[in-house]
Amino acid sequence: MGRKSILKDRKEKNKKVEAWTQALLPKIKKTDLGNLTMDDLALLMSKSKSTIYQYFTTKEEIFDYITQVRIDRLYSYKNEITGEILQLDYQYDTLARILTEGAKDISAFYLRQLQQHYPSAWKIIEEFLYALLDDLKQFYLLGIENKMFKPVSVELLIKIDEFFILQLITDDKFFTQSKETLASTIKDYMFLKFEGLMK
Template structure:
């Protein structure tokens, strides 16, 4: 077991810290997160452990930070959806692009590992996805009422989204079998969903 970090004030995280922590994501696609040590993370980030301890106290804190930064970037979709719905000019490509960007460099195996070993980081993702599901449900309702979308059961559409978002994204067996990335699967799903909905 590695040494515990000394309890002291941490430096404020900046853009550089954001960059070198996010650069971890492609390297963690197939890693068993539960077995990683601070030494391993330091090596993967190409930083000394003392540098990492200037900003982070634990591995959990690193994963929470990476997750929060990615989710904050994804929250752009709310503004995009709201603006397009109000103009009755919805284009699924906007949402697909934003969500595919959010899935970039992340594998379903990584998400499954995160859920299992770092529940506080997973909770950040879960909260974001729950909000996204609600927003999509409102989008379907408004789109159908406005005549932009075909009249299809909103409950069915929401259930399909719930399965895709809450279950499929952590089903690494599916991704191994299909040789698809999470990013391309998100794009394909959005294409199928919204091309089928548009009048």
């Protein structure tokens, strides 16, 4: 059994901590997160446990931090697409590029493991995904209203997005059978969706 960290003030996280925690993601894409110990994480990050305990108290804190850093980057999509939407000059590949970058080094298996073992980290992802669904709904309404898109059911579009965003991304069986990556599937999905919608 590993030692418990002693409660004390933690150092403020910086760009170096961000870099070595994000570098962990490609190493654990196919790892059962429930079995990982602090010793395992220290080894994977090439850091001593004492270094890790300077910044984090628990494994949950590490996964919350890794997730929050990645999601903060994804929120940049709002700034990038808002102007384009308002000018009715939207290119779907802007959003596809941002989401694909967000999925880099992440697998459906990893997301399902996160959902099962680290619910607070999964909640960060879920909040982002629901915000994305709300934005997409507004985007579809605006696109149809301004005759950029075909006049189809916005509710149906959102239901399809909801399935893709909330269920398919954690369906590791689909990705094992199809041999697709999460990033390539997002790119293909966005292409099919918006090319089909365009007038």
